[in-house]
Amino acid sequence: MTNNMADSVSAPSGLRGVASDWSADKQAFPVPWGKAMMWIFLLSDTFIFSCFLTGYMNVRISTTVPWPNPSEVFALRIGGQDVPLILIAIMTFILITSSGTMAMAVNFGYRRDRAKTTALMLATAALGASFVGMQAFEWTKLIVEEGVRPWGNPMGAAQFGSSFFMITGFHGGHVTAGVIYLCIVARKVWRGDYERKGSYEIVEIAGLYWHFVDLVWVFIFALFYLW
């Protein structure tokens, strides 16, 4: 680690840097191993979500029955008027806000401000939990009121239900896991575990996971809800 640090301070940048990072007999990525592994895990998760979204694209192209209009399906009646996609828009804003608070938690972590880091991480977890709550509401509405099932629905193409439950369910599962993960790390920050260890990189690694969940939602929002 120390050795690597000394090596890489003088390491060249740009393409020459790529070659030297990979070819010299040393650690290729000058970041904590946990961070590199989290990035690689997220890369694999990217492929999983992409397979779901590609599968959704495929069934949507190939169906001969019209696809239900998400703008209408996900509309909410507010004050006697149908507002299209409003719940999804609110969920999007909540997730972005939680990403903002997480980014600041990472920042305060590196400044060794335990109180603010813990508070911001718990705020992130709370926003994440409210996101899952809204998703539960949305699922309930779709299943109970609209009669959407994985094998069919009254609005149009049968594949709508299976794509929807698969994609948002997997994403919601990630958010739920993220909330638990954040709570565990926040508790450790509060107890001062990382003070003893002398490094707050765990907060940044948890942050990477959380931002990824937000990132996936950006794609789901655009490709499933808006398309």
Add this chain to the structure above:
Amino acid sequence: MEHAQAQQGQQHPIAIYLWIWVLLFVLSTMSYLVDYFHVHGYLRWFLIILFMLLKAGFIVAIFMHMAWERLALKFAILVPPLCLLVLVGLMAIEGDYTFLTRLASFLK
């Protein structure tokens, strides 16, 4: 310099996160408005994809600190997903083929 920073952990002014936060809000609102004002056809697809990629780019570059990482890590993480474009292309062709087959066999 860039590298020494990565070693000690990513430390940047709070202001940059707040700006990106605001920017993501604006971009999300704009993509929501695309739907709200019933923009259709190629313009809709173009705008949705544009806002999506901009948001994804800012999240990865700033929130996930990719902009400050070394090029070797950027390549290792950001290049492999490009393979997915091949999958998307193949599945789009496949989807069209299935659609035409269904038209030919079911809707005679």
